Amino acid sequence: MTQSRTQDKNLPSSAHHVVVVGAGYGGLMTALRLAPHTRVTLVDPAGDFTERVRLHERASGRPDVTHPLDGFLRGTGVTHVAARATRLDLAAREVHTDDGRVLRYDRLVHALGSRTTPVEGTPADKERAYTTESAAELHKRLLEGPGSLAVVGGGLTGVELATELAETHPGWEIGLHTRGAVGASLSERGRAHVRTVLTERGVRVEEGHRVAGPDAVDADVVLWAASMVPATGLATAAGIAVDGTGRITVDTALRSVSHPEVYAVGDSAAAHTAEAGPLR
Known part of the structure; x- marks a missing residue:
């Protein structure tokens, strides 16, 4: 586990703990935006952020499309847990990881995105x-x-x-x-x-x-x-409601309709607006 710096002294010791699972575009942005206001733990086994929209350039010969996570997290107070989430215990509000850790949370953000079929x-x-x-x-x-x-x-x-x-x-x-x-x-x-x-x-x-x-x-x-499929296996196994495409059903604030203490962002969320319809 790495932490960029000591948690901001301006935050009360009783500050809610938000666990963000997934360090892609949505997860990393969520962690950085929340960090000044609450205690944040970011769970992702990778030590780098991958520019997924640049992967076609990687295939054609671009040397790299990754950036060290520490470069984004340094000085923010976000704790990075370099492990893979393996189970969500919604009743206990816990995230279990493949290295045996159990992370308690007040709010959970599911940001595991999607993958190619x-x-x-x-x-x-x-x-x-x-x-x-x-x-x-x-x-x-x-x-x-x-x-x-x-x-x-x-x-x-x-x-x-x-x-x-x-x-x-x-x-x-x-x-x-x-x-x-x-x-x-x-x-x-x-x-x-x-x-x-x-x-x-x-x-x-x-x-x-x-x-x-x-x-x-x-x-x-x-x-x-x-085609792409949402990486929502952990969510469905835990009982979080999903729609017909497998994405987590959310309200206008991106809260799970079945578990309002859980939020979903990015490709794992079935977000939509009346004007634009489904959002990706």
Whole structure:
């Protein structure tokens, strides 16, 4: 356990203890914003913050997209517990970690985000399949020599990956496979622009092509960016209410509707507004 400095003397000894689980964008920002007002513990096994939105750049050759957590936490009073949360005891208000610690809390913030949908298929299929989470390994594979690479998923992540890799690895034949339209969340004009950019970079686009698994793609390397799933396994195991997508059901203050002492932020929260609808 590391602590950047002694807790602020201006905080009363009875200050509520907030435990934030997950040190991604949402979790780290929450911890830093709360630190001047209360006692905060940030639970994450990693010692670095990863710029997840830059992982496509890591795959294309950017040296690193991580930053030491201590650089953000130094002088804030936030305690970083370098361990993985394994169980939430909501009745006792406790977070249990994989190194045997039990952290009591007054308020809990679930900020474990999301991950790429697991790749299905045989072991051989999985060996040639990569995700954004394995961007460093993908970069090493691309350096082994040119061949064919299929990006599965036509959302913004898939588009970024296809264009970035086509620009930085022109020797590879890049294809983009999507069940619907490329950039479906964009306007018609935006989608047309994306198609033009992909075509100019030599990316072969196949729309309306549902790919069940890597074995359904004829390519040397498959980059799986089909969809994201919320990392809410701990929450559902503890009995926290989730919606049909697996995200934690929250009110307008991001409080769990089933356990109001628990908050959810980022991709794990089923946040929405009347004007914009579901928020991601």
